[in-house]
Amino acid sequence: xxxxxxxxxxxxxxxxxxxxxxxxxxxxxxxxxxxxxxxxxxxxxxxxxxxxxxxxxxxxxxxxxxxxxxxxxxxxxxxxxxxxxxxxxxxxxxxxxxxxxxxxxxxxxxxxxxxxxxxxxxxxxxxxxxxxxxxxxxxxxxxxxxxxxxxxxxxxxxxxxxxxxxxxxxxxxxxxxxxxxxxxxxxxxxxxxxxxxxxxxxxxxxxxxxxxxxxxxxxxxxxxxxxxxxxxxxxxxxxx
Amino acid sequence: xxxxxxxxxxxxxxxxxxxxxxxxxxxxxxxxxxxxxxxxxxxxxxxxxxxxxxxxxxxxxxxxxxxxxxxxxxxxxxxxxxxxxxxxxxxxxxxxxxxxxxxxxxxxxxxxxxxxxxxxxxxxxxxxxxxxxxxxxxxxxxxxxxxxxxxxxxxxxxxxxxxxxxxxxxxxxxxxxxxxxxx
Ligand code: SF4
Ligand code: SF4
Ligand code: FES
Numbered sequence: 001x002x003x004x005x006x007x008x009x010x011x012x013x014x015x016x017x018x019x020x021x022x023x024x025x026x027x028x029x030x031x032x033x034x035x036x037x038x039x040x041x042x043x044x045x046x047x048x049x050x051x052x053x054x055x056x057x058x059x060x061x062x063x064x065x066x067x068x069x070x071x072x073x074x075x076x077x078x079x080x081x082x083x084x085x086x087x088x089x090x091x092x093x094x095x096x097x098x099x100x101x102x103x104x105x106x107x108x109x110x111x112x113x114x115x116x117x118x119x120x121x122x123x124x125x126x127x128x129x130x131x132x133x134x135x136x137x138x139x140x141x142x143x144x145x146x147x148x149x150x151x152x153x154x155x156x157x158x159x160x161x162x163x164x165x166x167x168x169x170x171x172x173x174x175x176x177x178x179x180x181x182x183x184x185x186x187x188x189x190x191x192x193x194x195x196x197x198x199x200x201x202x203x204x205x206x207x208x209x210x211x212x213x214x215x216x217x218x219x220x221x222x223x224x225x226x227x228x229x230x231x232x233x234x235x236x237x238x239x240x
Numbered sequence: 241x242x243x244x245x246x247x248x249x250x251x252x253x254x255x256x257x258x259x260x261x262x263x264x265x266x267x268x269x270x271x272x273x274x275x276x277x278x279x280x281x282x283x284x285x286x287x288x289x290x291x292x293x294x295x296x297x298x299x300x301x302x303x304x305x306x307x308x309x310x311x312x313x314x315x316x317x318x319x320x321x322x323x324x325x326x327x328x329x330x331x332x333x334x335x336x337x338x339x340x341x342x343x344x345x346x347x348x349x350x351x352x353x354x355x356x357x358x359x360x361x362x363x364x365x366x367x368x369x370x371x372x373x374x375x376x377x378x379x380x381x382x383x384x385x386x387x388x389x390x391x392x393x394x395x396x397x398x399x400x401x402x403x404x405x406x407x408x409x410x411x412x413x414x415x416x417x418x419x420x421x422x423x
Contacts, residue, residue, distance in 0.1 A: 100339060101422035102329060102393035108423065117420045122389040123332050127382050130334075132342040219423050228417040 009073035011035075011055075016069075024064035024075055025053055029233035035077050036086055036115055038204055039152035040065035042234055044161065047153045050093075052086050052115065087119045094124045096175075098131065098147035105214050106206030108222025109237045112150060113205075114229035136181065138189035141211055148206045149179045155208060159199035167193045179207070213239075249297040249408065252283040252321060256310040257337040257377060258303025260286070261394040262328035266300075268397030279408055296321045298407065301386075304330045305378045306337050309371035318384040323407065326386045327400070329393040329422065331379060336393075338377040345375055388413055392421045 008017045011028055018027035025035050029042060037053040040046055048066040055064045056076040069075070076082065093112060101107045136144040151170055156179075159167040167188075171180045183190035193199065200208060216239070219225075223238045255263055263286055269276070284293040293299065293313075299321030305311055318324055329335035340348055353362045380386055390403050399419040406413035 094333070098342075099333070099422075100329075100335065102336070103339075104423075113422055116422075117417065120415075120420070122391060122415075122420075123326065123381060123386070124379070125381070128334060128338070128379065130338065130341040130376060225418075 007071065009069040009071070009075055011075045012078050016075075018069050022068065024055060024057065024062075024067050024069050027069060028064070028077075032233055034230040034233050035064050036119065036230070037065060037234075038111055038115065038150060039154065041154055041202060041204075044154060044157045044202075047157065050089070050150065050152060052089055054082060054085065056082065083119055087116075087121050088125070090116045090119060090121050091123075091125045093150050094121075095126045095128045096131070097129075097149065098133065100147075104145075104148065104206040105209050106148070108217075108219055108225050109239065110206055110224075111204035111229065111235060111237075112148075114224035114235070117224065118229050133178075136186075136188050137211075138185075138187040139193065140189070141195050142188060142193065142200060143209045143211055144181070144188055145207055145209065146179060150205055151177055151179065152204060154202040154204065155179070155199045158202045159193075159197065162198040165192055165197065165199070167191045167197070167199060248279060248281045250283050250295070251280045251285070251298045251300065252293045252296045252317060253285040253287070253300040253327075254293075254302065254313055254317065255286065256301060256303035256313060256331070256380070257306035258328060258330045259336070260302070262302035262331075263287075265392075265394035265397050266327075266400050269401045270397070272401055276404065293317050293320045297323060298404075299324045300327050301325065301331050301380055302327045304334045304337060304380060305374060305383060307371040307373045311374075311383060314380055314384055323387045324384065325388045325390060325403065326380050327390050328395055329391065332381075332389050332391055333379050334377045338379075341376045345373060349373075390415075393423055395421070 008015050011033055016027050016031045016033065023046065025037060025040060028035050035053050035055065039050040040053055046065040048063045051063055053064040054061050057067060057073055101113060107113060133146040135146065153170055155168045156170060159165045166182050169180050169182055170177055172178050180186065181188050181191060195210065223235060229235055253263065282288045283296050284290040293316050299317040301314060301317060301324065305314065326332050330337060349364045353359065353364045388403060390399055392399060396419065399415055402415060402419055403413040
C-alpha cells in the first residue's frame, strides 16, 4: 500500500479523504457529496436501520452510515443497481404506512418524499398495507401522526441523547415495530415533551408536527420544491 | 412530394374514484391541447362523452377503485389500451378516497345515511343500478398492469404534457425535479 492513499478512498471514482473514525457517509458529506439517507443525521450517532445509504465498498454492500472506509477503498453509490434497490426500499416504506402527501403538513419539506423524487419513484409498486394507526393529538402544542413514521429512531435518539428525557422508543419486532411514547397512558400529553426539545425538530417525515402552523409556507414554496434533496450532502429543511 | 399522413393515435380517458381534478389539470395544458389534437383523437373520455372504450393506443385513468363499476371500467381500459397510464394520487395510491380504509364500510354507511344529525328515517340506498362499494379503496395497479404513472394531486398540466409528448415521441417518459410531485 502506498502511503499517499492511506487516508483516501474513492466514491464513484472521485477521491475522498477521511480522518480516523469517520464513516463513509461522514467523509462523503465533508467532501460535499450526497449519499441518499433517511435514518442518518450528522448530529446523531448512526442507527443503520433504513439501509437507504447502502453503497458497494470493494464490491460488497454495506450501510455507509455505519461503515468506516479503508485506505484505497473503492466505493460505489450512484449506480443503477443501488438506486433501483433504494427505490424498492422507499416503495416498501410508502406502502407500509399511510402517506397521503396532499394532506401532509410536511409535504415539500419531507426527506422521504424528496428522496423518492430524487430516485424517480413514480408509484409505490407494492400493494398498500393501509394500516390503522390512530393519531395522538393529546399534547397542547404538538401532534403525532404515526401513519407516516418510518422508524428511523431520530426522535428516540434526540430525546434520549440530547434532551435527556426518553420520551420516545421503538417497540415490537419486524412488521410489528412501532413508535411508542413513554407514558403510562401512551399519550404525549402525559410526558415532559416540549417544543424546545431537540426531539420536536428532527423527524425527517411528517409525524412530529407543531399544531396551528399548518401551511404557513405554502405547498410549492417549500425546501424541496426549490432544490432537489441531493443538492447538498444533508438537507437543511425550512421551518425545522 | 407529399408526406404520408401519420394516423392519429387514439386516446381514452376516464375518472374512477377521483374528483376530476386530474382531468381539469389535463385541460391546463391550455392551447397545447390544439397541438395535441393534431396528433391524437379521443375515444371514450369525459371530453367526448363516448360511453365505452374501443381499441386505443393510450388509456389514461384518473382515480382509484372504490366500487365494482370502477373495476369493470378499468378492466375494459386495460383490455383495449396498448399503454395504460395512472394519472394522479388516487389512481396511484388510493389518494383521498382511500382515507376511508381504516374504517369499516358498514360503519361509514351507517354514519352517512343513518346516524348523522338531521338524517331522520335515512336509509342506505340499495338500488340494483348502484354499483356496490368495495370494502377498501385500491390503487389501480393492484388490479391491472399499469405502464406509466404520473403522480400529483393533481399532477400539473406541464407534467401531463411532458409524459404525453415523451410517449408520442417514442421516448421513455421522464419527469425530473419540479415536475415530479406527490402533492
Ligand atoms: S411524511 Fe412525507 S411521504 Fe409521508 S405523507 Fe408526509 S410528505 Fe408524504
Ligand atoms: S417519529 Fe419521525 S423521527 Fe421518530 S422514528 Fe418516526 S419517522 Fe423517525
Ligand atoms: S442512513 Fe444509513 S441505514 Fe439509514
